[in-house]
Amino acid sequence: MLKSRRKILQASAGLVLAGPMFGQRRALAQTPACDDSPTPRQIEGPYYTPQTPRRSNLIDGLPGEVLIFEGRVLSTVCQPVPDAIVDLWSCDAQGVYDNSGFKLRGHQITDAQGRFRFQTLVPGSYGNSSFRRTPHFHVKVQSPASPLLTTQLYFPDHPLNQRDSFFNPALLVKIEKKVQQPKLALFDFVVPVQAGG
Numbered sequence: 311m312l313k314s315r316r317k318i319l320q321a322s323a324g325l326v327l328a329g330p331m332f333g334q335r336r337a338l339a340q341t342p343a344c345d346d347s348p349t350p351r352q353i354e355g356p357y358y359t360p361q362t363p364r365r366s367n368l369i370d371g372l373p374g375e376v377l378i379f380e381g382r383v384l385s386t387v388c389q390p391v392p393d394a395i396v397d398l399w400s401c402d403a404q405g406v407y408d409n410s411g412f413k414l415r416g417h418q419i420t421d422a423q424g425r426f427r428f429q430t431l432v433p434g435s436y437g438n439s440s441f442r443r444t445p446h447f448h449v450k451v452q453s454p455a456s457p458l459l460t461t462q463l464y465f466p467d468h469p470l471n472q473r474d475s476f477f478n479p480a481l482l483v484k485i486e487k488k489v490q491q492p493k494l495a496l497f498d499f500v501v502p503v504q505a506g507g
């Protein structure tokens with residue numbers, strides 16, 4: 311509770327600092343490096359395949375918009391979590407999962423700074439007229455000293471987000487707006503690392 315209160319106060323200070331003397335600087339430009347709330351869990355869904363290959367490039371020649379997805383695994387006290395498995399899977403640009411092989415599936419192991427990096431595709435949407443999933447990643451994060459985290463990640467400003475009952479704004483990746491190709495998506499996972507881990 312104290313931490314949350316402190317963060318609110320810090321956020322208020324940030325709003326003041328971002329006043330006229332800072333010109334056009336955006337009030338919320340400073341994203342916290344870490345939040346003390348663990349990343350929310352979501353359902354695995356029906357398309358998980360275990361024993362994925364350890365690799366960073368998941369594309370396997372599939373067409374679509376290339377996306378770099380990178381971030382860190384952090385503890386609830388904002389310390390990097392090394393040696394965590396980050397297992398990523400998604401559908402292709404047409405909304406189809408590879409359920410017989412490992413296209414758009416793979417895992418990485420975080421380095422000493424807790425970092426991981428994938429090269430994949432922007433996923434499409436799928437479903438039917440009564441229920442359509444907004445584009446999302448599926449992820450499992452297993453660190454040596456925390457329970458398995460299964461969740462999904464979403465993309466900002468997609469029109470289907472608000473119509474997907476699974477959508478959670480706490481699970482939005484941040485898209486880098488720099489002039490660069492391919493597009494870069496960022497997300498830091500926060501896991502409750504147990505004492506002694």
Ligand SMILES: [Fe+2]
Nearest residue numbers: 355443446448
């Ligand atoms: Fe899915």
